[in-house]
Amino acid sequence: MAERLLYADVVIVGGGIAGTAIARELSQYELDVILLEKEIELCFGVTKATHSFIHCGLPEEDTPLINKLSLESNPMFNQLCKELDVPFMRVGKLYTVMNKNEIKILEKIKEKGDIVGVPNLEIVNKEKLREMEPNITDKAVAALYTPTTGLVSPWELVIALAENAMENKVKIMLNTKVTQILPQEDDVFIIKTNRGFIKSKFLINAAGLFADEIANMIGEDNFVMIPLKEERYILDERITGLVNHLIRSPITGDFISPTKKELAPIENNIIMGCVPQKIKDKTDATTSKEGFKRVFNYAKEMFPSISAKDIITSFAGSVPLNSRTNDYIIEPSQRVPKFINAILGGIGVTASPAMAKLIVEILISQGLKLIKKQNFNPYRKGIPDFRTLPEEERKALIAKDPRYGHVVCRCETVTEGEIVEAIRRGARTVDGVKYRTKAGMGRCQGGFCGPRVIEILARELNIPVTEVTKKGNNSRLLLFKSKELLRKNWR
């Protein structure tokens, strides 16, 4: 491939929530911004394996930055999600206890929250709790209610941030892995990637679990990233209505939660989770029998009518922790101040809007001149969601493009029109289509629509069916054409 050289004011490494939130924030200014992502699509890192709560900002012991950013970010979500046409809903959380003497724990949490200004915290008694959660176990005695806890689809948010950033002239390069950062010349970074070189005045390290590798490239080696694995289990939407709020144990951290109809992509299903476990392999996304037992036992304890049969899928993801602090690292490198770390950890989706604003402040303090664009467009429209549209709008959509009358995914009622639009906007893989449209997310997990989605991807991308992947790289789905193996074997 011809090596090319590009120029930018700011290069962002990483296309997860951190990178895309920063890209969108910077797109308001007259700047050349390039975002680099090593995977074939955005949001294929840590942010992929979440289903995010937008936490209310209750403070933890030794994480001042997380506390500050999440408290500041929480109220920003209404406007942000409105501008970006991303479903968002404040479901509220109930920190639930099973024992009278544990109410003290709730009171302590509430007191701390009240001091920093988390709005409308309330301790609810057993009766009120049952009113709010009619199916909860009789053993639950009280809860701390945090009404501002919200839910958002991290995928939709990342895609929306990126689409809006691109609308405002940010350049996004996929399949582009940063492999080396050459010593600064004339105050400019030379960034080596598998697709050529980029010169940039500033470099933002938003590489999630791999942020240590990027920092190493400029000689910063005072931390490593440690994956903290969490498992998630999703229940069939049949039991929708069973759980109304995020229910969490303040003691173990175990939880069970609904997601709501309007929220892509695990619509309407109930999700169960469990507290993290430190692991070594950054790519480890395995679920375990032990994890299942733990998660399931908590869910069953809280909602006795849940059965193991209701589980439709499971996944795991790793929260990127750093070895230096328990907090985020959002600051210029001490060695090279124009290299700025934007390293999140837990609850990073929540903290992302305020974190992006903090990055802007840091850039200014490091000498970047920012001029607001005259024609900045803060709005982005999502792909039409056939399933939730009223009948009249459905008709209009089909009249415009009959492919919206062709249902491909029958569990989630996703049409060919939506899938084609997702591919037009950048979906390149079966997982990418799934995250953008929900095709294959339902109870049959792609059993019916999988073959059709593969076919549509091949057709729209003009590639052979055997080249279509699940998630890029070596994840091809169909390895051979029929009879191909026989021919090989006979040779």
Added chain:
Amino acid sequence: MVLQKADLVVIGAGPAGVAAAIKAKEMGVNNVIIMERAEQLGGLLHQCIHNGFGLQYFKEDLTGPEYAYNFIEKAKGLGIKFLLETMALDISPKREITAVSNKEGIINLHPKAIILAMGCRERTRGAINIPGTRPAGIFTAGVAQRFVNVEGFIPGKKVVILGSGDVGMIMARRLTLEGVKVEAMVEILPYVGGLIRNEVQCIHDFNIPLFLEHTVVDVHGTERVKAVTIAKIDKDRNPIYKTKRKIECDTLLLSVGLIPENELSLKAGIKLDPVTGGPIVDETMQTNVSGIFAAGNVVHVHDLVDYVSFEGELAGSNAANYILSQALFPKMKINLKAGEGIRYIVPSTISGQKKATLYMRVLKPDRDVVVKVGDDFLRKHLPIVKPSEMLKIIIPLSKLKMLKDETKELTISCTKGRK
């Protein structure tokens, strides 16, 4: 689209739906419409290119497409209307149907009766909760069958199959014939899940290593499947770790059961049986919602398509009766209850006024058993039973007439014995 005129709408053009439509039309129902989501008629049969279909119905050994073709030709000849690539989205308890197609847009129909024949779907990895990574290369056996037989693609060259349902066994043979190495078939139960015929013809005849009382305990590979680890299980179904063995492969197929497809039924307010996962039906195949009938795999998973067709015809003739003269419907007086050794019975209620045909499954395989209806009311000795092979028991009208008037329930059991 304007409201179509329809007396009967059948949802699903698989063997159940087509047989039902034919029967209703033959009995004099005017406007019969079959609505099918796929591009072609025939349901699942269209991908079942192996033989073994029709031995009961046609007394002939046919392939799936041949079997389906016989019915489809007949339906076309009778002037039954097919709406292809048309998916039913909603049914109300008042029998109002909303459907969508790319040709006609949104379609609203309000027929006099509906027959549900949506078939079933396969259980997936999530449903059985296999630990490990989530790479490409994990498919359900039915999806793989579609890729190989319809689309012309082979998922991989070294395959492990988890579960020994019929689809899995058929695919073990089919893939072997395509040059694929089937490294193992792994089954958690002490016996094969599907038909004996398939065990012999697809597994033993092709020397496929069969691991009974084993399961997959881990999946390896992050991008594409690289291997799976299997292990023997103890009596509580926990893996015995010292029996672990890693098998290199690029594909894992799942043949771990089918689930009736009843999202639409629920929208219509139809009650489902928690054991079968299908609508609770009476001897006329009517559900608890008046005028909505159901037949085929949507009611309970069948192993032989011939019974699906018979069931379709039964639903079709009763739907015709319902449309043409409601008065003919007898009252359902007797509940059928699954007793010892029986997993489920379809139908759940009978009138006692007609010969009753009962389909049922046993809980475990056994030799020399007696199936008993009621308190020694009817008994039948069977030399061998298996959960995978559906039992059919007929109670003749003459027998039913002997029942006392106040009989409200008949329990059916399957216990050891010769007489």
